[in-house]
Amino acid sequence: MASRPIVFVSRSLPPAGINLLNTECDVRVWPTDSNITRQGMLDGVRGGVDAIVCHPPDKVDTEVLDLAGYKLKVIGTMSVGLEHLDLPEIRKRGIKVGYTPNVLTDATAEMTMALLLATSRRLQEGFSAVHEGGWGTWGGGMYLCGKQITGSVVGIVGLGRIGLAVAMRLQPFGVSQFLYSGNSAKPWASDVNAKFVKFDTLLQQSDFVIACCSMNAQNKGLFNKDAFSKMKDSAIFINTSRGVLVNQEDLYDALKSGKILAAGLDVATPEPLPKDHPLKTLKNCVITPHLGSATTQARNLMAELTAKNVLAGLKGEALPSPVP
Missing domain, CATH: 3.40.50.720 (NAD(P)-binding Rossmann-like Domain)
Structure with missing residues (x-):
């Protein structure tokens, strides 16, 4: 036998x-x-x-x-x-x-939505307020006010399977325009009425910038100081793709200085991030432990x-x- x-x-x-x-x-x-x-x-x-x-x-x-x-x-x-x-x-x-x-397309798209909502509505700070006694001590009418998705411009870097799934989930929120960048225009972009633009144009015009692109030698460190400098001060950055797409030191500087409003990360370099990593000190950075496929x-x-x-x-x- x-x-x-x-x-x-x-x-x-x-x-x-x-x-x-x-x-x-x-x-x-x-x-x-x-x-x-x-x-x-x-x-x-x-x-x-x-x-x-x-x-x-x-x-x-x-x-x-x-x-x-x-x-x-x-x-x-x-x-x-x-x-x-x-x-x-x-x-x-x-x-x-x-x-x-x-x-894992649907699960990752859902995780992207979770991070987008968590950052835009400042849920991490809200959770802390509840547990640390800050609830009820509002500092005025704008206390913990966040950013609405309705009427926003959403830029998706890489309109593949996951990028498209994210856009489809965002449609009911009343997004005013989807922009996307990548190697080429995609025929399925018409499903969400998304406009193919240059990467720099996407950075400059988007209220939310979502990284959904695959990793290759050309886009390692794609989101760096130069990229963050072109984004709106009110922009929110989301990455559920690969940690190496981001220069994390440049992201920290952009968040700390207020060059961009917030970031949500499900991926990082390395994984796990060290306990003392500077990004973990920021209230406007939500980090999850690579839960994209965790259903x-x-x-x-x-x-x-x-x-x-x-x-x-x-x-x-x-x-x-x-x-x-």
Whole structure:
């Protein structure tokens, strides 16, 4: 009887994924829900495995690949981001890679909306007032007044699946105009009556600037001192895409000086942010711990797709969702 393939999983998977893998494979799982240590990653693949299931920021590099051995056929990452994978080295060895786009679009769009509302209506400061005794000690009629979405101009940098989903959710709020920038005009922009403009034009005209673009070599640090200087003083910046899109020192300066009104971040560099990071000291910066895909539905769909990618790779079949 042929032995079952061995799969190493770097963090516990939701039931939809782990149950599927267990039906056909011998599965080794990192025993805690915390991020796997480097040594844990090395020990997990040591002696050879047929497949690896990983998550950012678990590094899969030459050292991991060497220890995993010649039997390694497929890597399934439960993510859209790929920065943790040494793709050139993986491809050189003929190993297939699957990832999980599409299934987290709605969850991430909802998280973007949550941050937009939290920053525009100053919810973080409101929560603090309730818990710290500030409620009822209003300093005038403008106490904790925020910014309305109704009648605003919303700029979306990257009108892909998530960008479009965000715009569709914002439509009922009475946005006056959607602007978007990117590599090219998108035919689906007409679904939300969005206008394709240059990046600088978007920065200058938008009341809300939302980063929904994917990460590449050209847009690393895209939101920097120059970009923030072109935004309205009343503008709010939201990022649920990638932390490396933002120069965080420049963002801190822009928020601290009042060059922009507020920011909402679900992603950062590094993750987690150090406890003493300057952005954490600002009342006008709402930071969440990368919760974009954190719904039960999305995580189970991601886990299921990851398992299907791995099982297909083990059988020599086409992956349902291969990395391009």
